[in-house]
Amino acid sequence: MRRHKKFCMLWMLLLFTLCSCSGAAPIQSEWGHRAADTSYSDAAAMKRSDPLVFGIIYPMAHPFYEKITESIEAASEPYPIQLIVKAPDEINLEQQIRMMETLMKQKVHGIAIDPIDPEALAPFINKAVQSGIPVVCFESDVPGSERYSYIGSDPLKEGTLMGQVIDRELNGKGMMMIEGSLSGSPQQSQRLEGILQYMRKQTEIQVLDIRYHNGNSELAIADMQHMIDAHPHFDALVSLDMISSTSSILVWKSQGLKRYAVTFGLTPDVKEALLNGQIHSVISANEHLWGDKIIEQLLAAHNKIPSTNWIDTGYMEVGQRDIPNPY
Structure with missing residues (x-):
C-alpha cells in the first residue's frame, strides 16, 4: 500500500514536470488561410512576434x-x-x-x-x-x-473603353476637352492615346483642348474654367486622374453645368458625384x-x-x- 502511494506520487510529479517543460516552449501560431496563389507553405512556422x-x-x-x-x-x-x-x-x-x-x-x-x-x-x-x-x-x-x-489594368484599353463611352453618349459627334495631371505619366499618356485613337477612327468628335495641372488642384480648377470660357459650347469633359475628377466635380457644382463629365478611378467623391449627377461615367480598374x-x-x-x-x-x-x- 505504501509502495502504491509512492508510485502514484512519483507519477504525478513526472506528469507535472512534463507539462511545465512543454508550457515553457514558445508556441508558434497559425496564420489562418493563405493568400490566394501564394503557396506560402511555411506560414505556420512564422511567429506573430x-x-x-x-x-x-x-x-x-x-x-x-x-x-x-x-x-x-x-x-x-x-x-x-x-x-x-x-x-x-x-x-x-x-x-x-x-x-x-x-x-x-x-x-x-x-x-x-x-x-x-x-x-x-x-x-x-x-x-x-x-x-x-x-x-x-x-x-x-x-x-x-x-x-x-x-x-x-491596361491603360490603353481603359482609354479605348472611355472613347466608346463618350461615343455612345454623344452619338459620334460633338466637342470634348481633357484634363490630366502629368503629361509625362505613361499611364495617363496611354489612357489619352486610347481615347484619341478611338475618336479618330470611329467618331467625328473633336478634341478642343488638352491641359495638365502637374498635381496642383487649384491649377486644375483654373484650367477647367479657362477651357469652359474659351469653349462654352463644349459637350464633354474627360478627367484622366483623381485630382482632375475632384476638380471637375467642384466646377460642375459651382457653375451648375449639365454637360457630360467622365473620369478614371472610382474614388469616394466620384461615387457621390455619380449619385448627384456631376459625374456621368467612370472607368474603374477594379x-x-x-x-x-x-x-x-x-x-x-x-x-x-x-x-x-x-x-x-x-x-x-x-x-x-x-x-x-x-x-
Whole structure:
C-alpha cells in the first residue's frame, strides 16, 4: 500500500514536470488561410512576434488611397504583417524617392509602390531589389525595372473603353476637352492615346483642348474654367486622374453645368458625384481588388515564388445605376 502511494506520487510529479517543460516552449501560431496563389507553405512556422514588415508608398495623400489602405489592412490581418504606409501630401517625386530610400534603410521585407515617375523611380526600385527587398508596383507600372510584378489594368484599353463611352453618349459627334495631371505619366499618356485613337477612327468628335495641372488642384480648377470660357459650347469633359475628377466635380457644382463629365478611378467623391449627377461615367480598374493582390504578391515575392509579372485586375465602366443609393 505504501509502495502504491509512492508510485502514484512519483507519477504525478513526472506528469507535472512534463507539462511545465512543454508550457515553457514558445508556441508558434497559425496564420489562418493563405493568400490566394501564394503557396506560402511555411506560414505556420512564422511567429506573430516576428512580423514581416511591408512598406506601401502612394503618389499622394487622398481619400481614394485611404480606402486602398483599408483593403490592404484587411488582406494582411490573417498574417503576422506590419504595414508602414507613406504618401506625400501632394504629388511630389522627390518626396516619394526619399520615402523609398527610408524604407530601404529600415530593411523592410517588401515594398508596394504606385510610382509617380516610372523612369525616375526605376533605379531606386532596382537598388531595393538588389539589396534583397522585393518591390511590387500597382496602378502604374515600371516595366523596365527589376520589380517583382505589376498590379493593375491596361491603360490603353481603359482609354479605348472611355472613347466608346463618350461615343455612345454623344452619338459620334460633338466637342470634348481633357484634363490630366502629368503629361509625362505613361499611364495617363496611354489612357489619352486610347481615347484619341478611338475618336479618330470611329467618331467625328473633336478634341478642343488638352491641359495638365502637374498635381496642383487649384491649377486644375483654373484650367477647367479657362477651357469652359474659351469653349462654352463644349459637350464633354474627360478627367484622366483623381485630382482632375475632384476638380471637375467642384466646377460642375459651382457653375451648375449639365454637360457630360467622365473620369478614371472610382474614388469616394466620384461615387457621390455619380449619385448627384456631376459625374456621368467612370472607368474603374477594379481598385477594390488591389489590397488582396498587393499582400498576395508581397508574400509570394518574399517566399521567392516565380513572378507572374502582371496581375491584370481588368477594367469596367461604372455609372449611376451601379452605385447603391445610401438614402
